[in-house]
Amino acid sequence: MRSTAYISGACALIALFVLACARDAPEGPGPVGTPYPLHIPSNFPPMPLPPDNPLTVEGVQLGRHLFYEKRLSGNDHQSCATCHSFSTSFTDGVSTSTGIDGVNGTRNAMALVNLGWQSFFFWDGRASTLEQQALEPVRNPIEMHDTWPAVEAQLQADPAYPPLFQAAFGTSTIDSLLVAKAIAQFLRTLISGNSPYDKWKRGEGTLSADALAGYVLFTTEAGPVGQPITLPGTNTTVIGQGGADCFHCHTEGLFTDGGFHNNALDEMPADSGRALVTHQAADLGRFKVPTLRNIGLTRPYMHDGRFFSIEQVLDHYDSGGHASATADPLMKFTDPGSSMGLTAEMRTQLKAFLDALVDYEFVGDPAIRDPGPP
Ligand code: HEC
Ligand code: HEC
CATH class of the missing domain: 1.10.760.10 (Cytochrome c-like domain)
Known part of the structure; x- marks a missing residue:
């Protein structure tokens, strides 16, 4: 009994001391405030946060x-x-x-x-x-x-x-x-992270048959089924699987691989892109792969906004774009006369999938609107 009372008395003293120290802590520039409750969708990885700028x-x-x-x-x-x-x-x-x-x-x-x-x-x-x-x-x-x-x-x-x-x-x-x-x-x-695609991924909703078929095209290697295709400018050969090849660069999840690629928009790019930063010839015409989330709301498209519709974007990928020294080998159809072979049905399906990436809860969220004067 006695020793317990002694221990709890000591604990109370230590607790008082800690509280007093906390109150005396200097208040300088640095993180203060209430930790911000960040809601990360369950199909996303944890967000890396800089230690010197925690969210409050x-x-x-x-x-x-x-x-x-x-x-x-x-x-x-x-x-x-x-x-x-x-x-x-x-x-x-x-x-x-x-x-x-x-x-x-x-x-x-x-x-x-x-x-x-x-x-x-x-x-x-x-x-x-x-x-x-x-x-x-x-x-x-x-x-x-x-x-x-x-x-x-x-x-x-x-x-x-x-x-x-x-x-x-x-x-x-x-x-x-x-x-x-x-x-x-x-x-x-x-x-x-609340698009129909996300809800389908989390088992909270369904996608239309067209959107599901579009998802399969999006995540499948392009080219006629079973036919070998040599990637332009390389000795690598892949076997066509009848898809549309988007997933290589617009990787599922964030719908960007976080890297820089030349998606063959121009033979001679007017904007040097990544090369302006690295001064490497290999980076000429390479641009950050943009996310495709909410793509139905963000037209016009590409770094210079040259395309005004998803149809024009699909035309570009179908025809393969322009060959150049830095065009990405994954742009497989840059040779004149070759194409991905997207049919009208495949286009409808791809478009239905891209539409399923629009998150109306996000754009309608009152927490991100103009809060008015401070
Ligand atoms: C080789 C990598 C690569 C592949 C494969 C690829 N993309 Fe892209 N995509 C990019 C890059 C890089 C950009 C930005 C290019 C620029 O603006 O110069 C882009 C831009 C886009 C944009 C415009 C986005 C915006 O915000 O302006 C759309 C839409 C798009 N891609 C859809 C697709 C679809 C659909 C497919 C499959 C048919 C596909 N992409 C395949 C790399 C790729
Ligand atoms: C005059 C129009 C304009 C204004 C104002 C503007 N931006 Fe931008 N923002 C752009 C353009 C254009 C780009 C692409 C620029 C580039 O690549 O050189 C961009 C790119 C960005 C990016 C990069 C996104 C990515 O995925 O890499 C962020 C983040 C951003 N802006 C935030 C801001 C913030 C924060 C402000 C205010 C302090 C701001 N912008 C003001 C037009 C604008």
Whole structure:
């Protein structure tokens, strides 16, 4: 009895001491706040999170305000959401985006979904973290065309923002790195995993017969059944299986393999793509493989928005595109006269499958819309 009482007395003392220490902990810049309950669909892997920017309720909410904040641009007219609209899976519906000065860029605004699982950002992959990516649009002269010191001063002068930074990061002194951290936190919550395809995968729903047939085409090797095909530019031979070959690059799950490929759009690409970053000839015309999630909402398509419909995209893959030194060998039908041989029925089926990748719960989610003024 006596020794138990002694032990519990000692425990109470230790507990008091720990509490006192916790209360005295210095409050500097760094993660503070309430851990954010991230809901990851059961058919997805865990999301890797950077140790120096854990998700918090306060950080995500601040990032959401900043994503819709027009004062991040030079004339206070453009926010991230101007080019990344939630109702179209965060795209802008035009081939190439226009910045605040009316200058048209050369690239198509990318869908912002399931970014937390990716390791490269932009069509050429020049940013390798979301924190790094978020710094760029503000100072890009053909996008938001502002300077970070000006943005920091504007946000600091608004009585609403300093307390939000205090709650999210333990400091009310606003700087660009904290703005980028908060936006990156919000971007990581843009998880799309409730399409009919996902529900079918999880055993929660069914797909139409056309969509199921499209899924089989999507995940099956192309070429006439049983016929050997030599991959262009290689000595490798594969046996045709009558499919459409999409899965090699648009790998099931995220519907991107996370890598860079040249899908044979041009013989001489006007945009060098990945080579702009690596300066390697082998990367000429290679671009980040975009996700196909919500593809029915994100037209026009490709890095320059050259195709306006899924039919045009299927025409491209059916005809095989243009041969070049860097065209991916998996683009098997670049030889003139050869083709994948997609019939009208196969096209209908592939399109039905791509439509089953649209997640209307995601684009209708009130938690990702403009939250209004902070
Ligand atoms: C003027 C239109 C425009 C504005 C404003 C804009 N973006 Fe973008 N965004 C684009 C375009 C175009 C691309 C592709 C650019 C490239 O590849 O060079 C892109 C690419 C991205 C990507 C890469 C996605 C991926 O899969 O690799 C992210 C993330 C992103 N933007 C987030 C943001 C954030 C955050 C903001 C606000 C701070 C923002 N954008 C402001 C047009 C815009
Ligand atoms: C060799 C790899 C590869 C294969 C095989 C492939 N794709 Fe792609 N896909 C890409 C790349 C890379 C891009 C982006 C190219 C660009 O913009 O320059 C792309 C872009 C797309 C886009 C436009 C997405 C957007 O957001 O703009 C669609 C749609 C698409 N592919 C569908 C398909 C379908 C359907 C198949 C099968 C018939 C297929 N892809 C096979 C690599 C591939």
